[in-house]
Amino acid sequence: NAGVMQNPRHLVRRRGQEARLRCSPMKGHSHVYWYRQLPEEGLKFMVYLQKENIIDESGMPKERFSAEFPKEGPSILRIQQVVRGDSAAYFCASSLDRGSSYEQYFGPGTRLTVT
Amino acid sequence: RKEVEQDPGPFNVPEGATVAFNCTYSNSASQSFFWYRQDCRKEPKLLMSVYSSGNEDGRFTAQLNRASQYISLLIRDSKLSDSATYLCVVTLQMNYGGSQGNLIFGKGTKLSVKP
Numbered sequence: 461n462a463g464v465m466q467n468p469r470h471l472v473r474r475r476g477q478e479a480r481l482r483c484s485p486m487k488g489h490s491h492v493y494w495y496r497q498l499p500e501e502g503l504k505f506m507v508y509l510q511k512e513n514i515i516d517e518s519g520m521p522k523e524r525f526s527a528e529f530p531k532e533g534p535s536i537l538r539i540q541q542v543v544r545g546d547s548a549a550y551f552c553a554s555s556l557d558r559g560s561s562y563e564q565y566f567g568p569g570t571r572l573t574v575t
Numbered sequence: 576r577k578e579v580e581q582d583p584g585p586f587n588v589p590e591g592a593t594v595a596f597n598c599t600y601s602n603s604a605s606q607s608f609f610w611y612r613q614d615c616r617k618e619p620k621l622l623m624s625v626y627s628s629g630n631e632d633g634r635f636t637a638q639l640n641r642a643s644q645y646i647s648l649l650i651r652d653s654k655l656s657d658s659a660t661y662l663c664v665v666t667l668q669m670n671y672g673g674s675q676g677n678l679i680f681g682k683g684t685k686l687s688v689k690p
């Protein structure tokens with residue numbers, strides 16, 4: 461019973477390149493959340509998706525960041541034209557259903573380094 | 576004011592000590608409360624939910640005071656393996672479907688248990 465999977469685990473990009481982070485939720489989970497953890501900071505919510513729908517993107521930066529969760533395949537967090545300030549750990553979580561009574565299970569994270 | 580504030584730490588304690596973490600939250604609409612544990616460079620994992628009546632799980636006791644908007648975690652007889660960062664987490668009630676999706680994290684308090 462695989463947990464939440466994220467890849468790549470480590471990603472190095474030069475300034476101006478694109479970063480694509482993938483998240484495969486736990487089997488049977490259709491709710492996906494993305495969080496970002498800057499160095500020495502707490503996790504911050506970015507976006508909440510269900511299959512083919514963005515439910516809440518209130519934590520997403522207005523520019524350069526986008527997310528999707530297609531009918532088939534993993535959820536993708538895309539960062540265009542990366543800058544040094546995007547260097548962080550990006551965690552994906554999934555849950556069986558919406559709401560705080562459903563535990564969110566976290567993936568191991570993708571550590572993005574922008575050089 | 577930050578939504579969730581925690582003791583700055585770090586806490587350095589000997590094995591067998593009792594240690595208490597405190598957390599305050601600013602939004603009175605906060606609905607659910609949790610303590611997560613995050614090991615160095617790993618994903619956060621749910622330690623326990625926190626209920627108004629208080630709850631205990633082995634050596635761990637969590638308390639919630641809604642009037643003071645205060646949450647606590649007590650660890651008794653601390654072990655070396657308890658060394659980690661402890662994250663106070665809340666959720667809000669949202670209007671798009673009742674219970675909220677995303678978790679709001681405190682910055683965390685680092686605990687180091689020494690032999």
